[in-house]
Amino acid sequence: MLEETGLAYEPHRIDILADESHDPAFLALNPNGKIPAIYDPSGTPLALFESGAILLYLADKTGQFISADPNTRYETIQWVMWQMGGVGPMFGQLGFFNKFAGKAYEDKRPRDRHATESARLLGVLDERLSGRDWVMGTDYSIADISLLGWVRNLIGFYEARELVGFDCFLHVQAWLDRGLARPAVQRGLQVTAA
Numbered sequence: 001m002l003e004e005t006g007l008a009y010e011p012h013r014i015d016i017l018a019d020e021s022h023d024p025a026f027l028a029l030n031p032n033g034k035i036p037a038i039y040d041p042s043g044t045p046l047a048l049f050e051s052g053a054i055l056l057y058l059a060d061k062t063g064q065f066i067s068a069d070p071n072t073r074y075e076t077i078q079w080v081m082w083q084m085g086g087v088g089p090m091f092g093q094l095g096f097f098n099k100f101a102g103k104a105y106e107d108k109r110p111r112d113r114h115a116t117e118s119a120r121l122l123g124v125l126d127e128r129l130s131g132r133d134w135v136m137g138t139d140y141s142i143a144d145i146s147l148l149g150w151v152r153n154l155i156g157f158y159e160a161r162e163l164v165g166f167d168c169f170l171h172v173q174a175w176l177d178r179g180l181a182r183p184a185v186q187r188g189l190q191v192t193a194a
């Protein structure tokens, strides 16, 4: 989002595998101990956590990636909320059961439950993207930005491509390719890779 908007920013790498998200300095920004969080020193300084709130704040600050039309604006927020309440938690837990500590659990029902629900969510997104380039149609928005990273990680970092039958979701695949081809997304990925 910061690359897309062109806002000046200073990235800080927080290594969650080294538990840096629970360092006191980071907890001062986000008492919930999870990335991402931002601190905006301009105007009245503001610390924010939860990616949905951050995206909305930056969209309103710049007047970009959210519509000024009230109905379209709330529909965009609806899809961001859908990511926050459904996609993020479900894909994240699937990652836990498929790749991290939960992988060793003998009982595969929790993994399969999260895989089934993740596939259902991908189906909802696939349907939404049928006949649309982006979640809100022709305009790329914070709804897409909120979802791209999770979908990319589901089939990449979390290694769940086959488990969720990703190859069936042709509209999601085309959307992911379009999103990843955006120069700002590529620049953002380089920041986190550094």
Ligand SMILES: N[C@@H](CCC(=O)N[C@@H](CS)C(=O)NCC(=O)O)C(=O)O
Residues within 6 Å of the ligand: 016, 021, 033, 034, 035, 036, 049, 050, 051, 052, 084, 088, 092
């Ligand atoms: N709803 C939160 C989710 C944040 C989240 O799950 N962050 C994960 C990485 S994707 C994290 O910081 N995990 C470290 C931990 O739980 O200790 C948001 O969208 O900002």
